[in-house]
Amino acid sequence: MIIAEIGTSHEGSKEKARKLIDAACDAGADYVKFQWVYASEILHPDTGFVKLPTGNIPLYERFKELECPVSFYKEMLDYVHSKGKKFICSPFGLQSLKELLEIHPDAVKIASPELNHYKMLEALADYRKNKCEKTPVILSSGVSTLSDIEKALSITGKDNVSLLHCITSYPAPENEYNLRLIKNLSNILGIPCGVSDHSLDPILVPALSVACGGTIIEKHITLSRKTSGLDDPVALEPEQFGFMSHIVNQAKATLNHYGIETGTKRIIDQISEQFGSEKVEKVLGTGIKELAPSESLNYGRTNRSLHFMKEFEKGHVINEEDIGILRTEKVLTPGITPEYYDLVIGKTLSRNVKSGSGVQFEDLM
Known part of the structure; x- marks a missing residue:
């Protein structure tokens, strides 16, 4: 599953949002992802400032600028479906979750900072319990411990739930990704695992995540890294995203053709030829769940x-x-x-x- 994370890169423009959806679909995404933002669900007004090309502005006000009506998300869901793709979205509190569920997304993504928003997880679990078909849920696990993940899963349950290994750092250093953790987390928790990749390279982490048993790759997409979206500097432009999708599909084909053991070795060998075996070994890591150095101070x-x-x-x-x-x-x-x-x-x-x-x-x- 390839997820193109538009997030808030549309900046409230329906025209730009449709262009981003078009770009994501053309670049090979299976799911197109948005973020349902209400500033008051995320931050206190006095939380501080964010640096933008136009200067420092209050972070709370920046999120206020990104708020959109329910009709915006419904139109985007319908447009994604018209392209033959699936719509996924991240809520950030009880109001956005309620409104998101009312438009029936194809999946709900819980972002890393909300992994311990237990009130929201409980509301999501209650909704899924009362439905005959459980809405798929994807949990992201940046800046979290194993016990944090287990606590969240004790609320959501594991039925139709997947996990994304993640480093909450922008950009995230490839050397800290510890991709061997994907298979270990899947074995420990008993659910499918993938990776939410905030690194800048379109090949290294995505291809190696497939070799490590990943079933999902999520990466930000933008029309241009030079635009003013909050995540645009760490997103892939459409051509890069398309190249990533091609590499991921090649890696999947390698596993299917050669089998897991031989296919994994071939992928790692091919990536090592390009990036060097020392670099690749650092990206693969120890497989032990720890906070990455780049995110540990933000826990x-x-x-x-x-x-x-x-x-x-x-x-x-x-x-x-x-x-x-x-x-x-x-x-x-x-x-x-x-x-x-x-x-x-x-x-x-x-x-x-x-x-x-x-x-x-x-x-x-």
Whole structure:
């Protein structure tokens, strides 16, 4: 399965979104993927700034600019289907998940930072439990531990669920990809695994992921790396994406023709001729699940934690509107993990707290 991640590269333009869909389909994608963005589901307004060619702007405001109505996504789903391809989308909270499920996507992708958004995972699990046919779910596992993945799967279940090994770094260093982990994760967890690739090369990680047993490759696509989309600098342009699809299909054909053992060796040997055996061995890695060096400092900041949405004084009784399950990102302090959300609601504050600050156990009586 080849997923072309458009994400928010369309920047709200239907015309650009259709051009991206056309490019993805022509470049060999099986699935075309979008992101259903509501800024308030992702970040606190005081989270910090993002560097863009036009200067530094508040990250929250940048996400606000990327919000689209339900009709936008429905039109894109219909257009993807008209091209004979499948539509997949990432929600980032309860509202976007509800609206996404109402248009019946071909699959739901849970992005790496939302792997511990337990309230959203629970809502998704409830929806799938009440349907005769379970909507396929793909979980991404960047900036996560094995126990984080197992916790998420304990909520979603494993029926029609796949996993993407991922490094949450933009761009992600190929040497840190540890692709031998794909087969190990699949064996440990008992579900199909692939890779979400944020590296810049169209061949190295995608081809080797097939050799390592990967069943899915996801990569960003853009009309041009010089445009202003948030992920455009690490995306493949259409010609590169098409080349990647060709290489992936060649690798699949090699496995089918020669069998797993001989086919895997042939793929690795061919890639080693181009990139060098030392480089390839580093990309293949140890197969042990660890945080990659490039993402380890973001653990607890990129994924979700609990944050106060306003400034509150000591003695305030916390209700659901007071707490956000958010990414910490830039300048705020991470809070306790979302698994404690229900415990926090109804508690009384033991001290004054600032808007945006991460919830700490010391804040609660």
